[in-house]
């Protein structure tokens with residue numbers, strides 16, 4: 001920051017002009033701050049700070065944190081509120097304006113697509129790049145790479161984010177492809193020449209600034225043999241980036257998929273991040289956590305994440321329901337809900353709907369709350385949303401746009417199973433640390449410290465709560481009072497501010 005920079009010259013000039021005013025004369029330099037949050041409970045999970053402070057922002061950074069009063073061009077009273085680092089979501093699939101509008105009111109200031117990823121990386125987020133509410137970015141997406149190699153179709157993000165807005169119909173067609181994909185892409189082995197091309201494209205995506213490699217292996221389990229999977233880990237190791245993996249799903253929590261990923265990480269030296277742990281581990285959540293701890297003790301750089309929801313969501317016609325799904329998920333028809341009405345299935349209704357309404361969304365309730373809570377309470381486990389694409393408020397998706405406020409409202413305040421400092425670390429500092437080793441800009445995120453980026457979430461700890469439900473997902477969270485992204489106020493007094501779009505595309509070598 002600099003008071004002399006062009007941007008702040010007007011304030012400096014104003015201060016000089018008003019220098020005869022006794023009020024200004026007492027604090028001439030302070031008048032140059034863009035923004036001051038007064039008297040909030042400032043929590044910084046890295047330093048352990050948890051105290052009443054004023055926080056001053058200028059030029060997109062935090063430039064002062066003080067017990068005494070600071071002053072700026074804009075001053076906000078944060079008394080009674082928590083001032084936290086903006087939440088960093090490592091796992092969203094919704095780079096849409098609608099998705100961002102809900103996520104920012106859930107306290108998110110950085111939303112990343114690291115599980116599915118995109119290729120080309122810089123075409124990710126085409127639908128938001130003119131008006132990003134928050135920072136965004138993606139890994140190099142293995143599914144998109146394979147789609148291009150196998151079919152010659154370029155689709156930066158399998159669900160959304162094609163170079164042009166693809167519209168509602170096109171969006172669903174594309175999104176559906178993630179689940180009911182053409183056989184060639186996700187069922188057919190790659191030839192040696194195709195493997196070589198895939199390898200080159202992964203490197204190219206990483207050259208382009210991709211935040212690691214997104215490897216949704218489960219969706220292409222039949223097509224990707226161990227050699228091809230090893231190549232993914234080998235490239236990640238060579239480039240010093242993690243593999244973000246959706247493990248091959250075994251029957252009812254079989255740990256084989258986890259063991260494969262950990263052994264490839266160990267063999268190649270790659271880092272690995274295991275997506276939505278309890279959704280893969282199921283009844284073996286404790287075992288998965290133990291194996292992850294053991295791997296870490298043996299020197300494997302492995303992390304994992306949890307989302308506070310206990311169901312999955314997919315089209316009724318998707319591949320996942322073409323296999324022995326009752327056995328895989330340890331559920332039956334009655335555990336599956338028809339999303340648009342909330343009706344539960346029986347066998348006859350299932351067969352009829354699968355035939356007559358292949359585009360209908362179902363919600364399969366297969367995760368037990370005790371597994372979710374166990375994963376959440378494990379030290380070092382990161383909180384994510386796994387938000388599905390939100391395009392249209394008539395669609396029935398999932399309520400993941402309340403993931404972060406759900407943690408703060410339900411688990412911290414109502415149930416008291418997690419303390420606030422720990423919960424905030426899981427949604428700010430820990431995700432930043434997962435990335436900063438290869439993407440240095442993240443060393444300035446996830447913290448409320450002088451010099452850190454001014455991405456801040458200000459919430460009321462007494463009222464913060466999620467409101468979205470499976471039946472009614474388009475309910476913005478409550479209690480997120482102010483959200484500041486890159487020094488700009490995107491949410492003020494709980495309301496989105498029109499036309500404020502300070503988000504930036506985040507890449508390994510910086511933001512643009």
Ligand SMILES: [Zn+2]
Nearest residue numbers: 115246275276
């Ligand atoms: Zn997944």
